[in-house]
Amino acid sequence: MAKTSKALELEISKLRKLIVQLYAMHEIEQEISFSGNLDLLTDCIKSIIKALDIDEFCIMLLNSRDGLVVKSFYGLPSSAKDKILFELGEGVSGSVAETGKAVLIPDVKKDSRFLFYKGLKKNIGSFISVPLTDSGKIMGVLNVHKKEANTLNQDDLELLRDISSHIMLSIKNAKVYEKIKRISVKDDLTEIYNRRYISAKLDEEIQKSKGKYPVSIIMTELKYLRGYNDCYGYLQGEQLLREIALVLQSKVRTCDRVARYSGQHFMIFLPKTSKNRALLIGEKLREHINAFLKTKIKTQPESKLIFITASASYPADAGASAGLIKSVDAALKKHALNPNL
DSSP states (O other): OOOOHHHHHHHHHHHHHHHHHHHHHHHHHHHHHHOOOHHHHHHHHHHHHHHTTOOEEEEEEEETTTEEEEEEEESSOTTHHHHOEEOTTSHHHHHHHHHOOOEEESOGGGOTTOOTTTTTOOOOOEEEEEEEEETTEEEEEEEEEESSTTOOOHHHHHHHHHHHHHHHHHHHHHHHHHHHHHHHHBOTTTOSEEHHHHHHHHHHHHHHHTTSSOEEEEEEEEETHHHHHHHHOHHHHHHHHHHHHHHHHHTSOTTOEEEEEETTEEEEEEETOOHHHHHHHHHHHHHHHHHHHHTTOSSSOGGGSEEEEEEEEETTTOSSHHHHHHHHHHHHHHHHHOTTO
């Protein structure tokens, strides 16, 4: 028996959905394989929703402090990440995050729960929100919407349910990637940059400058920290290093970088900074930290906790990063013999 025109249209629609689903799976799996970048995932999802003939999307993830926060979006105002957040149970997104049940709203004007992203996005007609889960735990929601009412249906909802697990896997990979990236360049104790990062940054900047502008570094040392630890305990000594790191960061430019180079040594990277300027900055830092240390010493003589600095500049002191570090290390040892130099 020949299929009716309506039945054929239904089959064509199902086939189209299947093709789009396979395309979506392929695109997301490619993204999972080749990148942990959430920005690239945004581009990937953007191409998928266009294939689905959907206008806009928003990924919101649960934050233990704030509730649902915007992590990735297309079609929302640029201020969305800063201004849009939902508590569990608030609005449609909050309800989906709380219950884990997907929601389809063909016409948002007929659903009082819909908050139009706290009033920031008015021109929405149809809306779907599906939960993003990891091992059964709700991690956030994926919202998609179209400007015209009654343009999203149950088939769209089922398709988004299917691809949501792949999107969540890619987001999870991106988080792992960012964590690994952060660990590789940050010091565990102080949470500022580490030796690996600052050394690579210095080498990169010197290569970039090609002698056209100076690059300077300041090396510092907190002397007699062992005595401080003996007096107050190692935990207090570690806290002192954290506080010094914060003070140093607050006293440099945004383009500068502060790193913990080794146990009680910090390095400050100063791009486009002359030798004389670096000397002046180093001296100001030394004075400031030593004044700060006076507030930390209670029973120990002041002379037993001293902050010293030394600086070196490219190309004045060396022609490469290794030579520059060797130069500043020698200068610091000289200052260690006479902290008043």
